[in-house]
Amino acid sequence: MGGLLMAWAQWLETTPWGYPVRTSLWLYPFIQLIHFGGLSLWIGTSAAVDLRLMGLGRRRQTAGQLSDQLFAWNWIGFAIMLLGGFLLFSATATTFLVNAAFLVKLTYLVPIALVWHIIVQRKARTWGKNEETPASAKLAGVLELALWLSVVTAAVLIPSY
Amino acid sequence: MYDFFEAFEQMGWVQWISHSSWLYPAISVLHYFTIFWVVGTIALVDLRILGFAGRRQTASEWSDQLAPWTWTAMAICLVTGFLMFATGAGEFILSGMFVGKMAATLVGVVLAVVVHRGVRKWDRAPAIPGSAKVLAAACLLVWFGTILLGVEVANYGFF
Numbered sequence: 001m002g003g004l005l006m007a008w009a010q011w012l013e014t015t016p017w018g019y020p021v022r023t024s025l026w027l028y029p030f031i032q033l034i035h036f037g038g039l040s041l042w043i044g045t046s047a048a049v050d051l052r053l054m055g056l057g058r059r060r061q062t063a064g065q066l067s068d069q070l071f072a073w074n075w076i077g078f079a080i081m082l083l084g085g086f087l088l089f090s091a092t093a094t095t096f097l098v099n100a101a102f103l104v105k106l107t108y109l110v111p112i113a114l115v116w117h118i119i120v121q122r123k124a125r126t127w128g129k130n131e132e133t134p135a136s137a138k139l140a141g142v143l144e145l146a147l148w149l150s151v152v153t154a155a156v157l158i159p160s161y
Numbered sequence: 162m163y164d165f166f167e168a169f170e171q172m173g174w175v176q177w178i179s180h181s182s183w184l185y186p187a188i189s190v191l192h193y194f195t196i197f198w199v200v201g202t203i204a205l206v207d208l209r210i211l212g213f214a215g216r217r218q219t220a221s222e223w224s225d226q227l228a229p230w231t232w233t234a235m236a237i238c239l240v241t242g243f244l245m246f247a248t249g250a251g252e253f254i255l256s257g258m259f260v261g262k263m264a265a266t267l268v269g270v271v272l273a274v275v276v277h278r279g280v281r282k283w284d285r286a287p288a289i290p291g292s293a294k295v296l297a298a299a300c301l302l303v304w305f306g307t308i309l310l311g312v313e314v315a316n317y318g319f320f
Contacts, residue, residue, distance in 0.1 A: 032312045036197065037204075037305060043194065044201015048230060058226050066226065073205060073214050152197075153190045160186075 009093035018090030028091065035084030041077025043148065045070040046117060049124060053133050053141035063128025063137065067121060074121075101161045105154035113147035120144050167251035175247045185248065192241040196311070198234035200304045202227040203273050210276065210289055210297035220289065221280045228277050235270070258317070262310035269307050272300035 012018045021027050048070060052063040061069070089096055096102045120140050127137035169175065178184050206224045208214035215223040246253050253259045276297055283293045 029309055029312045029316065032316075033305060033309045036308050036312065037200070040197040040200035040308075041204060042201070043197040044205055044227075044230075047198055048202065048227060051230065057229055060222055060226050069215055069217060069223075070205075073208065077201070149190065149194060152194050153186075156186055156189050156193060 005097060006094065009097050012090040012093040015090060017087055018093065021087055021091035028088075031084055031087045031091075033084075035081055035088055038077045038080025038082070038084055041073055042081055045074040045077060046148065047145060050120070050141035050144045053120070053124065053127060053137040055133055055138060059131055062131060063133055064125045065128070067124035067128060071121070099158055099161045101154050101157040105151060105158070109147070109151045109154055113144070113151050116140075116144055116147055163251050163255060166254045169247065170250045172247075175250075178244060179248045185245070188241045188244050191237060192245060195234040195238035195241065196308070199231055199238055200308060202231040202234070203269075203276075203304055204301055206231075206276060206280070207297040207301040210280070210283070211294055212289070219284045221284045224277055224280045231273065231277075256314070258310060258314050262307060262314055265303055265307040265310055269300065269303040272296065272303055276300055 013022065021031050048057075049063060049067045051057050052059075052061070052066050123137075123140070127133055127140070170179075178188065205214055205227055206220070209216075209218075209220050209223045246259075276293075279293060279296070283289045
């Protein structure tokens with residue numbers, strides 16, 4: 001399994017997308033921009049819903065309405081972020097595979113945060129039906145924010161490993 | 162100028178951040194998280210003005226819900242950014258990339274303020290005027306430019 005993954009990583013580095021991202025002088029930061037631009041939309045939309053579930057901020061809309069309205073750009077942001085992330089990974093895949101911070105980020109933190117995000121998104125309609133949200137919704141919002149903060153923490157630590 | 166900022170870098174509380182094993186990473190995490198938050202909420206308002214998002218609501222309703230978070234996150238982002246700058250102030254101030262990033266941030270903040278202030282007026286028009294769309298597109302591009310320069314500063318350090 002480990003050998004197979006490593007072989008895949010080695011192949012990724014030679015692909016028509018992995019190779020240029022690694023070797024070009026100017027391409028890498030633009031790919032980072034794709035990753036971070038998508039992530040901005042993802043965090044901007046997710047945090048707005050989480051904070052509304054927590055009962056913070058303006059109350060022009062219920063959490064349910066807000067979640068519905070931000071839904072499309074939430075997932076557009078996710079798709080952009082994923083594309084950028086995959087390209088960045090492809091560029092130096094073999095080093096990422098042995099980076100402890102990256103492995104913790106991708107195998108534990110991101111899946112947990114993502115599953116929780118989907119649960120919160122599905123429950124937002126019932127939790128966020130009225131202007132006032134129940135205590136469980138507030139807790140769910142705090143938890144999601146904390147989970148994405150932990151993902152960013154692992155990401156920030158990648159260069160130190 | 163270098164001497165002044167170098168001396169600033171040597172101040173006790175700045176040294177405390179530089180030498181702590183966890184303080185600098187913690188500040189970085191907050192800085193990254195809040196810049197995503199700032200750019201995300203600004204982009205959503207710009208996308209609404211351009212007609213790509215939130216069309217079930219007026220642009221000012223959309224902006225009213227998101228703008229408080231833009232400015233909350235912006236405050237955290239500026240404070241944490243200043244703390245990170247402090248640890249390498251002498252080198253940062255001489256870095257073209259860093260000065261460029263600051264200039265782009267300033268233009269981005271001004272454009273975001275102009276957009277937030279204009280949105281109510283544009284809503285009263287029969288359709289959002291073309292000039293508003295140009296402004297929103299410019300705002301979006303400048304913020305992407307800020308991320309790009311920020312990424313370069315982080316990748317290459319002082320240039």
